Amino acid sequence: QQRFKSVMFSDALASGGKGPVMIKIPVIRFKMGDLNGSDIEGDEKPVRWVNISKRFAVSRKEVTFDQYDQFAQITGQKKPSDNGWGRGNRPVINVTWEEAKAYTQWLSKETGQSYRLLSEAEWEAVARAGTSTRYYWGNQPGRGNANCYGCGSKWDNKMTAPVGSFSPNDYGLFDMSGNVWEWVSDWYQFGQGNR
Numbered sequence: 001q002q003r004f005k006s007v008m009f010s011d012a013l014a015s016g017g018k019g020p021v022m023i024k025i026p027v028i029r030f031k032m033g034d035l036n037g038s039d040i041e042g043d044e045k046p047v048r049w050v051n052i053s054k055r056f057a058v059s060r061k062e063v064t065f066d067q068y069d070q071f072a073q074i075t076g077q078k079k080p081s082d083n084g085w086g087r088g089n090r091p092v093i094n095v096t097w098e099e100a101k102a103y104t105q106w107l108s109k110e111t112g113q114s115y116r117l118l119s120e121a122e123w124e125a126v127a128r129a130g131t132s133t134r135y136y137w138g139n140q141p142g143r144g145n146a147n148c149y150g151c152g153s154k155w156d157n158k159m160t161a162p163v164g165s166f167s168p169n170d171y172g173l174f175d176m177s178g179n180v181w182e183w184v185s186d187w188y189q190f191g192q193g194n195r
Helices: 065-075 097-111 120-128
Strands: 022-025 028-032 048-052 056-059
Touching: 022 120, 028 120, 048 120, 056 120, 065 097
Parallel strands: none
Antiparallel strands: 022 056, 028 048
16 A cells, blocks of 8 residues: 655635645545444444545644634634633634534635535545554554543543644544544434444
């Protein structure tokens, strides 16, 4: 398998500064779903081949409070709560799906480029980064690979970790497992995965 070479860029914002650092993702064909028999709810079945035939780019790190707060201030949106954990370089939390979409629409307007939420298939493809294991580093959570229950970080079960606190996957993307849940563009209805 050929090693992925990250191509990064950041678009200028009309209001000043730069947008998120983005990584260009190649055309991908991968097996999507529960490859390891660990899906208890059954919503990751059946496993299926997925072709993503158009290149796209994805933010290298989770959207931070600094980035989202800039959008909120410029557009007059209410800034979301940080639960007392701190803002700055921590991933933005307490944002609805509609607010996440509004942020991407604002980025599109500011940069003149097309920004959007990833589809579920795109998200899984970039989270896997060419691997077939449960996590991009292996099948076990291990210690110090992510911020999650029992993962051995100083933030486990307490608060979010600053973005980029753990090693990136093979695509150069950070925090693709653990830390915070991420919105995707697809509609999800629990229990409908087997249809």
